[in-house]
Amino acid sequence: MAGEKRYLFDNPRNVRRILWALYAACILTLSLELVVHRHTEHPWEWLPGFYPAYGFIGCVVLVLVAKWMRKIIIRPEDYYQQRDLPPWPDNGAARRGEDSQ
Amino acid sequence: MITLPPFALFFAAALAVALTRGLPRNLVLLATPALGALNLWLLPADAAWSLQLLGMDLEPLRIDRMSTLFGYLFHIAALIGIVYALHVRDTLQQVSALLYAGSALGAVFAGDLLSFFLFWEAMAVTSVFLVWARRSPAAYSAGVRYLVIQVISGLLLLVGLMLHWRATGSLAFEYIGTEGGYGWLILVALGLKAAFPLLHSWLVDAYPEATPTGTVFLSAFTTKVAIYALARGFPGTEWLVYVGATMACFPIFFAVVENDLRRVLAYSLVNQLGFMVVGIGIGSQLAINGAVAHAFTDVIFKGLLFMSMGAVLHMTGRINGSELGGLYKTMPRTAVLCIVGAASISAFPLFSGFVSKSMIMSAALKEHYNGIWLVLLFASAGVFHHAGIKIPYFAFFAHDSGIRVSDPPLNMQLAMLIAATLCIGIGVFPGVLYSALPFDVAYTPYDVTHVLTQLQLLLFSALAFVWLNKQGLYPPELNAVHLDVDWSYRRLLPRLAQPVFRGVARADRGLRQLGRGAVAGTVFLARQLHGPGGVLSRQAGTGTMVTWVVLLLAIYLLLSFS
Numbered sequence: 291m292a293g294e295k296r297y298l299f300d301n302p303r304n305v306r307r308i309l310w311a312l313y314a315a316c317i318l319t320l321s322l323e324l325v326v327h328r329h330t331e332h333p334w335e336w337l338p339g340f341y342p343a344y345g346f347i348g349c350v351v352l353v354l355v356a357k358w359m360r361k362i363i364i365r366p367e368d369y370y371q372q373r374d375l376p377p378w379p380d381n382g383a384a385r386r387g388e389d390s391q
Numbered sequence: 392m393i394t395l396p397p398f399a400l401f402f403a404a405a406l407a408v409a410l411t412r413g414l415p416r417n418l419v420l421l422a423t424p425a426l427g428a429l430n431l432w433l434l435p436a437d438a439a440w441s442l443q444l445l446g447m448d449l450e451p452l453r454i455d456r457m458s459t460l461f462g463y464l465f466h467i468a469a470l471i472g473i474v475y476a477l478h479v480r481d482t483l484q485q486v487s488a489l490l491y492a493g494s495a496l497g498a499v500f501a502g503d504l505l506s507f508f509l510f511w512e513a514m515a516v517t518s519v520f521l522v523w524a525r526r527s528p529a530a531y532s533a534g535v536r537y538l539v540i541q542v543i544s545g546l547l548l549l550v551g552l553m554l555h556w557r558a559t560g561s562l563a564f565e566y567i568g569t570e571g572g573y574g575w576l577i578l579v580a581l582g583l584k585a586a587f588p589l590l591h592s593w594l595v596d597a598y599p600e601a602t603p604t605g606t607v608f609l610s611a612f613t614t615k616v617a618i619y620a621l622a623r624g625f626p627g628t629e630w631l632v633y634v635g636a637t638m639a640c641f642p643i644f645f646a647v648v649e650n651d652l653r654r655v656l657a658y659s660l661v662n663q664l665g666f667m668v669v670g671i672g673i674g675s676q677l678a679i680n681g682a683v684a685h686a687f688t689d690v691i692f693k694g695l696l697f698m699s700m701g702a703v704l705h706m707t708g709r710i711n712g713s714e715l716g717g718l719y720k721t722m723p724r725t726a727v728l729c730i731v732g733a734a735s736i737s738a739f740p741l742f743s744g745f746v747s748k749s750m751i752m753s754a755a756l757k758e759h760y761n762g763i764w765l766v767l768l769f770a771s772a773g774v775f776h777h778a779g780i781k782i783p784y785f786a787f788f789a790h791d792s793g794i795r796v797s798d799p800p801l802n803m804q805l806a807m808l809i810a811a812t813l814c815i816g817i818g819v820f821p822g823v824l825y826s827a828l829p830f831d832v833a834y835t836p837y838d839v840t841h842v843l844t845q846l847q848l849l850l851f852s853a854l855a856f857v858w859l860n861k862q863g864l865y866p867p868e869l870n871a872v873h874l875d876v877d878w879s880y881r882r883l884l885p886r887l888a889q890p891v892f893r894g895v896a897r898a899d900r901g902l903r904q905l906g907r908g909a910v911a912g913t914v915f916l917a918r919q920l921h922g923p924g925g926v927l928s929r930q931a932g933t934g935t936m937v938t939w940v941v942l943l944l945a946i947y948l949l950l951s952f953s
Contacts, residue, residue, distance in 0.1 A: 297720040299788065309857060316854055319847045328840045331756045332764060341847040348772040349855035356647035357866045363874040364648075370872060370881060 316342070394434050396452045397462055397500055398510070400427050401469075401493025405486045416485070417477060423489065424470035427496075431462050439502065447562055453502030457829045460683060461499040461619050465492060467813070468611035468690050475698055475806035476604035487520035488608050495612035499619050503562040504552040504577075507620070511548060511584075514613055515541030521605030522597050530600040536877070537597035541613075544583035551576030567624035578625060585617035585668065586661045588637045592877035594661060595645075599653040599710070603701030606653060610660060610697050611690045618667045618686045622829075627674025635672055636766045639665030643773035645875065650711045650868045652782055653700050656693065659736065659778040662770060663689045669767065670751040673758050676830035681750030683828055688735065688743035688817055695732035695810035696782060699725050702799040702807070703786055709794075712781075712868035717791030724798045726787040728807040735814040737779035737849060738771060743814045745845065746821035746836045753834070772852045779849075780856050785868060 299305050320342055330336045337343075366372075404423040408416055436459075440452035469492040479485065494517055497510035515538060522534035554573035556562050567574050579590075586594045594614070598606050625631060639662050646658035663685070670682030702725050703718065704710045719726040731742070738744035748771065755764045798804060817824050821836055859865045920927045 299719070312850065312853055312857065315846075316850045319843060319850055322843055323847070326839055326843055328844065330840075332761055334765075335844075341844045342851040344768060345772045345848040345851035346855045348769045349776045349852045350859065352643060352769075352773050352776060353647055353855075353859050353865060356644045357864075359644055360648040360866060360873065364869070365872045365874060367870045367872060 394430055396440065396497070397427055397431055397434075397466075398493040398497030400430060401489050401496060405489035405493065408489060409482060409486050420473045420477065420485065420489075421470075424466045424473060424492075427469070428463065428466040431459070431466065441502070447505065447556075448503065449506055449562065450502030451497070451506040452500050453564075454500065456827070457619070457623065457683065458499050460687065460827050460829070461615070462496060463827075464615070464687050464690055465496050465499065465612065468492070468608075468694060471691075471694055471698075471806050471810050472604070472608045472611065474809065475607055475701070475803050477802040478800045479602075479604055481524060483520055484524045484602060484605060487517045487524075488605070490517040491521065491608060491612060495616050498616045502564055504548075504555065504564050505562050507564055508545065508548050508552055511616070512542070512545040514616065515545060518609055518613060521609055522601040524605055525600060525602045527600075533597045533600040536880075537593050540583060540593040544580045546580075547576050547583070548580035551580055564620075564623060566626070569625070569628055569630070574625075578621075578628070581617050581620050581624070582634075584613050585621060586614060586638065586664055587634055587668075588641060589876050591638070591642070591661050592875050595642075595654055595657040595875060596877045598657045598660070599651050603705045606697050606701060607694050610656075610693050614660065614664055615686050615690055618664065618671070618682065621668065621671045622679055622682055626671055626679055628672055629674075631668050631672030632760060632763055633672075635665045635668030635670075636763050636770075637665070638662065638668055639770035640766055640773070643770060643777055645873060646773075646777035647781070648866055648869075648873055650713055650870060652710050652712055652715070652786055653697065653704070655712075655777060655782060656696050656700060659696075659774055660689075660693055662774055662778075663693065663736070665770065666748055666751050666767065669763060670754060673751075673754050673760065675754050675758055677750055677757065677832050677834060678754035680825075680828040680830050680832055680834070681747060681754055684747035684750060684824055685744075687824060688747040688814070691810050691813045691817070692732045692735035692743055695728065695807055695814060696736065696778065698803065698807045698810065699729035699732060700782070700786065702803050705803070706796040706799055707794050711870060712785035712789075713870055715786045715792050715794070716789040717787070718794060718796070719787040720791075721795045722787065722798050724804055725807070726783065728804075728811045729783050729787065731811040731814055733779045733783050735818065737775035738845065739818075739849060740837070740842045740845060741815065741818045743817040745818055746824070747817075749836050749841060749845075750834055768848070772848055775849050775852045776856060780853060 320339065323338065328335070334340055401423060404419055407419045411419060434454055436454060439450060439454065441448060441450045443449070469489075472488060472492075476484065476488065491514060494510045494513035498507055498514065501507035501510055519534050519538045519541070522530055522537055524530075551573045552562065554576065555567065555571070558571050558573060567577055569575055569578060579587075583590045583593075598609050601609055621631070642658035642661040642665075646655045646662070649655045649658060667682040667685050667689075670678040670685065672678075700710065703715065703722070706722070707715065707718070709715060735742040735744045738748045752764060752767055752771075755767060825834065856865070919925055922928065
């Protein structure tokens with residue numbers, strides 16, 4: 291697509307900027323934990339970096355388990371359209387043009 | 392001014408829509424939710440309409456705080472859906488959408504179980520046309536499966552309410568509980584429509600097959616009426632806490648690998664319902680408030696997400712993540728509005744999901760459901776992962792699919808804008824929603840700890856997405872079917888039933904052959920006896936008979952003289 295208008299994220303620098311903003315925000319919220327006193331209710335909440343670790347590990351586990359699960363449940367796109375069931379005893383005869391008598 | 396029961400206005404409007412065309416029809420469509428909301432405003436706070444039928448006390452209209460809140464919510468949902476579908480020229484869809492919205496309103500304002508049941512069934516019958524209106528073979532068969540399951544739910548409810556009537560002598564729709572067997576029947580009936588685990592497959596099967604505009608209506612009403620009914624009939628049923636936690640968790644695994652982006656949203660709908668069911672199961676005032684508030688915000692942000700994906704489907708004709716990407720270039724407004732919906736469902740501070748979901752989380756901690764809280768926190772991170780990032784990323788960014796379509800028609804954009812404004816409005820000013828909740832409970836979502844921890848959770852979930860993508864660990868979008876519970880009745884059951892049917896067919900064939908053999912034998916014998924040359928069809932002359940008579944007489948004489 292030569293000559294086509296270049297859009298915002300066609301420039302890899304802009305993508306990098308977004309990522310750097312994400313990394314900066316992560317570091318910022320992590321370091322704020324040192325400054326802000328968090329009131330906690332759950333027995334694990336006091337652990338430093340509990341929420342960041344839980345979010346990160348949770349999502350990695352989620353994706354890895356989902357990938358493993360996919361191996362079991364994946365089927366071809368037309369799985370439910372396929373008539374892999376043998377035809378109904380009588381209908382099959384009718385479809386083949388045979389006389390059902 | 393005369394006030395009407397809320398459903399009556401929508402039913403009348405459906406008739407008017409069926410009889411009009413063009414501009415008048417559009418005016419009727421737009422006026423209906425507006426007049427409906429005005430009507431609801433004018434209804435006295437304690438309005439009730441009761442009648443006696445065959446010795447049963449019925450109350451087709453009952454107004455209280457919870458039904459009023461759901462009433463307004465459904466008017467908002469109907470308005471958004473109608474604006475979104477204003478370009479559609481399809482009488483079937485427009486009439487059934489109004490009847491469906493009216494039935495949902497009738498259900499939440501029903502004060503007795505029998506009226507509730509009638510509207511519950513009406514919702515099933517009217518909504519299926521929004522699936523069939525896609526007019527594709529896949530939509531047709533998904534619609535049939537949808538209808539069968541919805542009707543099963545209705546039957547369970549009917550049997551449950553009859554047993555309830557016999558046991559208690561009352562049909563009033565109050566706390567039901569699971570003390571009697573009827574309670575379980577009603578709970579399962581409601582659970583079918585609330586998409587309890589293993590009963591959820593109709594939702595992820597049918598919603599993505601509906602029309603782009605139909606799914607917006609579908610996502611708003613059926614499941615939320617079920618949540619409303621659970622909140623009224625089964626608050627504090629502890630079993631629901633565990634059911635809800637399961638619902639919040641398992642769909643996110645499916646959503647990660649699913650390719651059809653509207654099916655991803657359907658899974659995340661089940662996930663959000665899980666949060667509400669947990670709230671109802673906990674049953675404290677804060678938890679019920681949280682469940683109802685989350686139902687309110689969910690209708691709007693889930694509607695917004697379904698609308699943005701509907702816009703993508705409407706403009707490109709595609710909805711699979713593997714075929715989309717790079718749409719932000721020419722659909723920038725849809726992309727931004729989709730991101731607002733994504734931020735809301737992920738419960739980013741200042742967006743609507745944050746102010747409602749956090750009530751449920753806080754209630755879980757207050758009632759010492761520590762394990763459940765951890766599960767819900769995982770589900771919160773997961774929902775950001777699959778609905779918050781995956782949906783906008785694969786549709787609008789990711790690899791460039793080369794598709795260059797413009798933003799959708801103005802009415803679709805306007806509907807998304809209304810929903811997005813509400814998402815941010817509720818997120819910034821939660822007080823308005825809180826004041827309308829069933830119980831007066833003071834709750835402040837915005838404190839430093841809460842905002843900080845939520846941001847940490849979400850930002851590091853996003854970081855995990857980036858890291859997984861960079862490592863190449865993220866599962867690619869594949870054109871494939873992923874099996875779910877519906878496999879059991881679409882494949883397993885037919886497969887198991889087949890030997891039975893074959894046996895029946897064989898026995899039937901054997902019996903018929905036996906019968907046919909008997910008939911054939913009789914016919915053969917008759918032909919032998921009566922056919923040409925048969926013994927019984929031979930002709931004999933009178934002479935022969937006289938000879939025989941003479942012979943017999945001779946024998947007789949001979950015998951008598953001897």
